[in-house]
Amino acid sequence: MANHDDNSSLFSAAPSVEPKGPVKCLGMTFESDEKRREYFLEKLRGKLKDPEFRKIEGFPIGEDEDILALSDPPYYTACPNPFIADFINHYGKPYDPGNDDYRREPFAADVSEGKNDPIYNVHSYHTKVPHKAVMRYILHYTQPGDVVFDGFGGTGMAGVAAQLCGNRSVVEGLGLKIDKDGTIADEEGHACSVLGRRKTIISDLSPLATYVSSRYNDFDSSQYSDKKCQDLIKSLEADFQDLYNTEDPHSGSSGRALFYVWSDVFSCPDCSYSSSLFEFAVDQSTYKLKHSFPCPSCNAELAKENLDRVWTTQTREVGDGFARVAKCRLVQVCAKFGDRTVRFSPTQFDRDVLKSVERRGFDWVPRREFPLGRQTRKVKSGSGIATIVQMFTPRALAIISRAWSRITEVERSAYNSSALFLLSSTLTLLSKRERYRDGTGKGAQSGTLYVPSLQIEKNAFDVIERKRKTFSALNLKTRRCNAVVTCQSHNDLRNIASNSIDYIFTDPPFGESLQYGELNFFHEAWFRIHTRLENDCVLNYVHEKDLVFYKRLMSGAFGEAYRILKPGRWITVEFHNSQNSVWIAIQEALWHAGFNIADVRVLDKKQGTFNVVNRAGAVKQDLVISAYKPNGGLEERFRITAGTEDGLWDFIRTHLKQLPVFVSKDGQAEVIAERQNFLLFDRMVAFHVQRGVTVPLSAAEFYAGLEQRFPQRDGMYFLPDQAAEHDKKRMTVKEVFQLHVFVSDEASAILWLKQKLAKTPQTFQDIHPQFLKEIGGWQKYEKTRELSELLEQNFLCYDGRGEVPSQIHSYLSSNFKELRNLVKGNSSLKAKAKDRWYVPDPNKTGDLEKLRDRTLLREFKEYRESKQRRLKVFRLEAVRTGFKKAWQERDYATIISVARKIPEKILHEDPKLLMWYDQAVTRKGE
Numbered sequence: 001m002a003n004h005d006d007n008s009s010l011f012s013a014a015p016s017v018e019p020k021g022p023v024k025c026l027g028m029t030f031e032s033d034e035k036r037r038e039y040f041l042e043k044l045r046g047k048l049k050d051p052e053f054r055k056i057e058g059f060p061i062g063e064d065e066d067i068l069a070l071s072d073p074p075y076y077t078a079c080p081n082p083f084i085a086d087f088i089n090h091y092g093k094p095y096d097p098g099n100d101d102y103r104r105e106p107f108a109a110d111v112s113e114g115k116n117d118p119i120y121n122v123h124s125y126h127t128k129v130p131h132k133a134v135m136r137y138i139l140h141y142t143q144p145g146d147v148v149f150d151g152f153g154g155t156g157m158a159g160v161a162a163q164l165c166g167n168r169s170v171v172e173g174l175g176l177k178i179d180k181d182g183t184i185a186d187e188e189g190h191a192c193s194v195l196g197r198r199k200t201i202i203s204d205l206s207p208l209a210t211y212v213s214s215r216y217n218d219f220d221s222s223q224y225s226d227k228k229c230q231d232l233i234k235s236l237e238a239d240f241q242d243l244y245n246t247e248d249p250h251s252g253s254s255g256r257a258l259f260y261v262w263s264d265v266f267s268c269p270d271c272s273y274s275s276s277l278f279e280f281a282v283d284q285s286t287y288k289l290k291h292s293f294p295c296p297s298c299n300a301e302l303a304k305e306n307l308d309r310v311w312t313t314q315t316r317e318v319g320d321g322f323a324r325v326a327k328c329r330l331v332q333v334c335a336k337f338g339d340r341t342v343r344f345s346p347t348q349f350d351r352d353v354l355k356s357v358e359r360r361g362f363d364w365v366p367r368r369e370f371p372l373g374r375q376t377r378k379v380k381s382g383s384g385i386a387t388i389v390q391m392f393t394p395r396a397l398a399i400i401s402r403a404w405s406r407i408t409e410v411e412r413s414a415y416n417s418s419a420l421f422l423l424s425s426t427l428t429l430l431s432k433r434e435r436y437r438d439g440t441g442k443g444a445q446s447g448t449l450y451v452p453s454l455q456i457e458k459n460a461f462d463v464i465e466r467k468r469k470t471f472s473a474l475n476l477k478t479r480r481c482n483a484v485v486t487c488q489s490h491n492d493l494r495n496i497a498s499n500s501i502d503y504i505f506t507d508p509p510f511g512e513s514l515q516y517g518e519l520n521f522f523h524e525a526w527f528r529i530h531t532r533l534e535n536d537c538v539l540n541y542v543h544e545k546d547l548v549f550y551k552r553l554m555s556g557a558f559g560e561a562y563r564i565l566k567p568g569r570w571i572t573v574e575f576h577n578s579q580n581s582v583w584i585a586i587q588e589a590l591w592h593a594g595f596n597i598a599d600v601r602v603l604d605k606k607q608g609t610f611n612v613v614n615r616a617g618a619v620k621q622d623l624v625i626s627a628y629k630p631n632g633g634l635e636e637r638f639r640i641t642a643g644t645e646d647g648l649w650d651f652i653r654t655h656l657k658q659l660p661v662f663v664s665k666d667g668q669a670e671v672i673a674e675r676q677n678f679l680l681f682d683r684m685v686a687f688h689v690q691r692g693v694t695v696p697l698s699a700a701e702f703y704a705g706l707e708q709r710f711p712q713r714d715g716m717y718f719l720p721d722q723a724a725e726h727d728k729k730r731m732t733v734k735e736v737f738q739l740h741v742f743v744s745d746e747a748s749a750i751l752w753l754k755q756k757l758a759k760t761p762q763t764f765q766d767i768h769p770q771f772l773k774e775i776g777g778w779q780k781y782e783k784t785r786e787l788s789e790l791l792e793q794n795f796l797c798y799d800g801r802g803e804v805p806s807q808i809h810s811y812l813s814s815n816f817k818e819l820r821n822l823v824k825g826n827s828s829l830k831a832k833a834k835d836r837w838y839v840p841d842p843n844k845t846g847d848l849e850k851l852r853d854r855t856l857l858r859e860f861k862e863y864r865e866s867k868q869r870r871l872k873v874f875r876l877e878a879v880r881t882g883f884k885k886a887w888q889e890r891d892y893a894t895i896i897s898v899a900r901k902i903p904e905k906i907l908h909e910d911p912k913l914l915m916w917y918d919q920a921v922t923r924k925g926e
Contacts, residue, residue, distance in 0.1 A: 025481070026074060026083070026090045040073035040083065047082045056080040058205045058489025062529030069408065070207070070527055072417065074484065076214035078207050078529055081486035084495050091199045092147045095499040095566045097632050102568055106599035106626035107140040108660035108672070119476050123212050123425045125155045126447050126514045129507050129574050129622075132174060133603055134161035137505055137572050139171070139184060144196025146502035149564065151490035151557060153202035156213025158505050159483040160476075163217065166197035200483040201501070203490060205536060207529040208520040210487040215421040218480035223418040225472035232419055233468065236403055237461050243357060243395050244459050246335045247349045253337050257459060260346075261332035261436060262393065264383070264453040266307035273297035274310050277453045278331040287343075287439030289454070304453070317367055317387040325384030328455075330354070334439075343439070357394040363405040365389055365397060366525035370449075371533060373518040374542050379449045385432075388525045391451070396430045399460045404526060422467055427523060429463050447514050449522060489535045491556035493564055501564045504571040508557070511550060511582035512539035539582070547908050551585040558593035568631035571595060574603055576622040581908040587625070588914055591686050595627040598658045598674055628658050642693045648702075649709065651687055652680060653719065656710070661722045662729040668737040669730055675716035677703050677842075678751065682912070689919050694888055700849040703842040715758070743774040745782040746877045750794050754839055757795060761808045761838040764788065781906055783875045791837050793852045800834035807838040856881040864898055871901045876910065883916035895920035 023030045030036040047053050048064045060067070060079055067078045074083030111133045120130055138148060138161055150158035164170045168178055177185045182195035202213045223229065244257040263276035273295060281290050281304060292303050312327040330346045366388045370376035380386050389397060400423070407419050428434075433444035436454035445452075486495070509516065517536035524530045537553040539545055561571055575586055590597060603622040634654045641647030656675070663670040673679055681702050688695045697705065706712075711723035714736045718726055730736075741752040752774060756767065764787070771787045778784060791797070798805055803824035804812070812819045812832055822829045840848060859875050860882030879898065886894040899907055899917040907913055 026086050037072065041068055041071070044068065044071060044073045044077060044079075044082065048079070053080065053082065056488050056494060057492035058487070058532055058535045060207050060487055060529050061532060062207070062527075066528040070211060070529060072214060072218075072480070075218065075480040076210065076485040078210065078487050078527075080488040080495055081484055082495060084201060084484055084486060085497060087199070087201070087484045088147060088497065088500050091145065092500055093145070093502075097567065100566075100568065100631075102566075103657075104141055104570060105658065105660050106570070106628075107137055107572070108599050108601060108626075108663045109136075110602040110665070111136055111624070112603075118470070118474055119160065119216075120157075122216070122471065122474060123155060123421070124428060124444075124446075125209065125212065126516065126519055127507070127510075127576075128155055128157050129603070131157040131161040131164065132170075134158050134505055135165055135171070135174060138162055138165055138198055138503065139176070139193040141503045141570050141572070142193075142198050144194055144198065147199045147201065147500070149201045149203075149496070149501045149504045149561075150506050151203045151493070151504070151561060152506050152508045153204040153213050153485070154209050154507060156200075156202045156209075156216045156483070156485065159200040159202050159213060159217040159485075160478060161505075162198035162200045163478045163482050165193075166195060168195060171195060197482055201496065202483060202485045203488060203493070205487070205489055206516060206520045206524070206531045207487055207527055208523045208531075209516075210485050211424075211527065212421075213483075214480070214485045215417070217478050217483040217485065219474070219476050219478045220418075221472050221474045221476065223471075224422060224468050229419060229422070229468065232403075232406070233461065233464055236399060236406075236464075239402060240399050241461070243353060243398070244461070245353065246333055247347060248335075248337050248342060249344050249347050251337075255335040255337035255342070257333055257335045258341070258462065259334050259441065259459060260330055260393075260457040261334070262328055262432070262455040262457060263331045265310040265327040265329060266304075266453075267310055268295040268297060268300060268302065269306060269308055270300040271295060271298035276329055276331050277304065277307070280304075280307065282454075289436075289438075311384065317369070317389050323384060323386060325390065326382075326453075354394065357398050360398060362398055363401040365401045366528065368521075368525045370521060371518065372542060373515060373533070374512075374540050375449045375515045375518040376521070377542060379451060383451045385451055388522065391431045391433070391522065393432065393457050396457060396460055400427070400430060422464070422471060424523060424526070425471075426460075426463050426467055427526070429458065429467075430460055431522075432457075434458065447519070449519060489532075489557075490537075491535070491553060491560060493560040496564045498563050499566050501569070502566060503569055504561055504565055505574070506561070506571070507574045508554065508586065509537045509550075510576050511585075513576070514538070515540060547581055547585060547904075550582070551589060551908075554585060554589035555592045558589045558595065562593040562595060562629055565629050567629055567635075570626060570628050573625040573627070574622055575625065581905060583623075584909055584911050584914060587911060588918070590625065590627050591690060591915070592918065594690060595629060596655060596658070596683060596687065597625055597627045598655075599626040599660060600624065600673070601626070630654070638691070642688075642691065643696055645696050645705075647693075648684060648688075648696055649705065651684060652706075652710075655680070655683060655687075656717065656719050656722065661718070661725050664729070664733050665737070667733055668735055669714075669733045670737050671714060672716055675718065677706055677715075677717065680706065680717065686915060689887070689915060692919075692923070695884075698846070698849060700842070700845040703845060707842045742777060744777050744779050746785050746790070746875065747880075749775070749785065749790055753790060753795065757837055758807075758839045759811075761798075761811050761833075761836040763835045764791065764837065767791075767837065779876075779906075781873060781903065783873050785875075793855070794848065795837045796840050796848075797835060797837045798833050800830055804829050804833040805838060807841070808833045808836050853881055853885075857885060860885075860898070863901065864894060866901065868901065870903060874902070876906075876913075880910075880912050880916075883913060883920075887916050887920070890923075892920035892924040896924060 023033045023036050025036050030039065045068060048067065070078040074086060117130060117132065120128060134157055142148060148158060148162050171184060172178060178195055183191050184193040184195055186192045204210050204213065246255050246257045248255060261278060263278035265274055266277055266280060267274035275296065279296065280302065281293050283290055292301060294300065295302055310327045311324050313322045314325055316323045330350065332343055333346050333350055334341065334343045369387050370379065385391060392400065403423050407423065428444045432451050432455045434456045435442040435445065435452045436456050441456035441458060515538055517531040517533040520531055533543065537550060537557070539547065539550050565571060573586065573590065575583065587597065601624045603624045634651065637650055638647050641650060659674050660672055663672055681699055684702065685695050706717050710717040711720060713723060713726055741748055741755055743749045743752050768787055798808055809824050809829065812829060813822065816832070819829055819832060856878040859878035863871060863874060863879065879902065882898065883895050895916055899913065907917060
């Protein structure tokens with residue numbers, strides 16, 4: 001369908017707040033925006049009565065009226081969005097295989113975009129990808145009007161990025177040049193895109209995430225500076241300003257509290273003296289927390305971890321009986337008296353103010369108990385907090401509940417929705433999660449529900465006003481007509497048609513790093529709509545969600561992504577995790593869905609979250625996978641030639657077209673890993689196995705075929721026209737930066753030796769000291785191999801007889817002046833070449849491979865026949881070779897039986913073993 005939006009206009013022309021007069025929406029015209037919303041709300045109300053519609057996976061937990069109240073259809077629904085098809089039909093371009101000239105290489109550049117942009121910090125969330133980083137990918141892979149999808153949408157940064165692709169100043173801020181006609185050129189001056197907004201479909205399992213996404217993608221700062229918004233805050237302040245009144249204990253003058261310090265109570269393990277942690281551990285002159293301190297009663301040397309927590313009982317908020325909670329008391333007031341800021345211990349006046357709050361009672365509050373989970377269990381066991389109400393002081397709760405009721409009880413409009421967005425952004429700041437540091441607030445601990453033992457209760461009106469000013473000063477105008485937001489599982493996208501999406505950027509869950517459903521409960525309780533925790537794609541031992549569960553859900557998600565993406569188009573997967581098994585699971589899920597990986601790069605967010613900084617082994621940068629969906633032409637041809645050499649080489653040629661041709665950084669050309677022979681072999685094997693087709697060539701035969709068919713440059717293989725382009729660009733840099741191989745097992749050791757010996761043929765004595773330095777990270781489960789054995793099974797050694805092999809001759813004649821221009825049979829040359837190991841000619845490695853495979857298969861037979869339940873030490877290459885042979889023979893039972901003898905962690909961290917095993921299980925029907 002034609003694109004009815006003017007993509008050449010910039011957001012300076014976007015309407016502010018509510019549009020006046022007739023409103024156009026998805027090809028229809030309404031008298032007003034209110035009539036537009038009424039029309040689509042009735043459509044949504046009818047859809048909610050459809051039992052099949054409610055079966056969509058991930059349908060949130062909540063009453064229909066609450067879902068309707070939060071929704072702004074057709075742009076946002078707090079449930080699966082039934083209007084997505086209308087959005088795609090109105091704005092999208094149908095896939096036409098006969099007239100499809102789309103071509104892109106992967107975006108092969110490391111991206112570094114910080115989190116300090118004001119847009120990023122408007123509303124907190126557990127994880128975000130900076131919108132400016134996403135813009136680079138969207139600009140590379142799409143054109144104005146294209147439809148972008150993000151199925152793990154979070155706060156909707158992909159939607160913001162897609163809209164800002166039409167903002168000239170923001171695009172130029174990325175270092176890109178724009179011609180008068182809107183053509184965008186990259187850093188090298190090559191045309192790479194066109195200025196203009198893209199359309200977005202944003203999906204997430206969480207009602208909180210989708211609500212925040214909808215507001216980010218329909219944002220106008222003027223909504224937060226108008227009189228209505230300020231009047232709302234003033235009315236709240238008029239009702240509750242007395243709650244922050246205080247008196248100077250010395251002069252008796254009246255003042256206004258800036259914040260309060262609350263402290264949990266502990267006791268000395270030696271004398272049982274009890275007091276606040278504030279008294280025990282805070283230096284009263286500097287307000288800093290001391291690591292060690294004496295007991296005020298018995299003078300015993302203590303640290304916080306030595307103290308015993310003091311508990312008290314309260315009537316349960318939910319259910320009957322009593323609950324045990326950590327005893328907590330108000331310990332300090334920080335107040336303003338004219339021009340003076342004073343800190344003091346609370347007086348009777350301050351305690352009376354607290355009692356007055358309790359007498360007033362509250363408007364509506366979510367009396368919900370946290371669900372059982374990893375994060376929620378820590379909060380319950382650590383502080384006894386089990387409900388949403390307990391996460392706030394009575395004063396903060398009274399103000400939030402009145403504000404929430406006042407906003408949600410009136411008829412919703414763009415103003416009210418914006419006010420709710422502002423209020424929701426302050427919930428964490430006003431909760432007990434706000435930490436004490438050096439006498440002031442440090443902020444809540446990201447990625448957890450942690451309630452500290454020293455808490456800061458800020459003046460709610462100061463917090464709200466600061467947020468309002470931040471919102472009103474934000475240079476962002478987005479229009480809701482450019483994005484639709486849906487709340488559902490990525491595993492069930494039945495409301496999105498196949499082959500309808502132009503590009504996918506997504507940031508999937510990181511395994512066990514963040515428990516999204518549990519964390520979001522804190523906000524979602526106020527919305528009265530909750531995430532279905534059973535669909536939350538995380539590792540969680542409390543919910544018995546293991547790696548198999550995680551991989552199954554990720555496979556389902558990427559399967560749906562593959563279905564809705566147009567053939568020949570790209571998916572970018574941004575991923576952050578320190579666990580190899582989760583990283584492998586992501587790649588396995590992509591491969592299982594049918595995607596081909598073309599590149600892996602780095603996205604540096606420049607700022608670590610709490611989990612990144614403090615978790616052992618946590619990585620500091622995110623990895624970005626670029627993968628593509630093969631076009632229909634390849635699939636059709638492969639159906640005819642599957643299992644033949646013609647089919648194999650057709651895939652390789654098609655795959656090489658999709659890989660980057662030249663990548664440089666800091667004046668050096670980079671080796672493009674995906675163009676190396678072993679990775680091309682792995683991608684080819686995966687393509688065949690995923691389609692249940694026998695691989696027609698061995699590795700040696702494949703490598704020989706590569707040499708014969710494709711030009712090689714620096715260990716990389718190209719199509720002829722690509723090689724010419726690579727050569728031209730190669731002349732602009734001084735050298736090629738080689739990838740360093742880390743040796744951890746036999747396969748990586750062989751790869752390391754190939755890299756070394758290909759460049760410098762060496763004797764055993766030369767290479768052995770280097771080898772010993774590299775094998776410090778050898779995996780404990782992997783049977784160690786002697787260097788001599790690795791050399792004999794995989795390489796050739798010149799014995800001094802016959803002509804010097806060309807691999808050694810080339811090296812010696814290039815590096816030793818006295819050996820230049822000598823024939824291969826020269827005695828001096830032969831003497832220098834004797835006993836040097838070198839990489840065999842790919843055309844002559846077949847016999848070596850057969851001999852090696854014979855040895856490996858003998859060892860595999862031992863594993864297969866072993867009576868051991870678990871193999872503690874084994875040769876991974878033997879298992880890989882055995883699995884490959886069993887697959888070719890369709891002996892799936894052998895693969896499954898041996899796989900179950902391998903420790904599960906190892907199986908899930910080896911992509912090759914996992915590929916054979918998963919396919920064997922699928923074929924066996926287990």
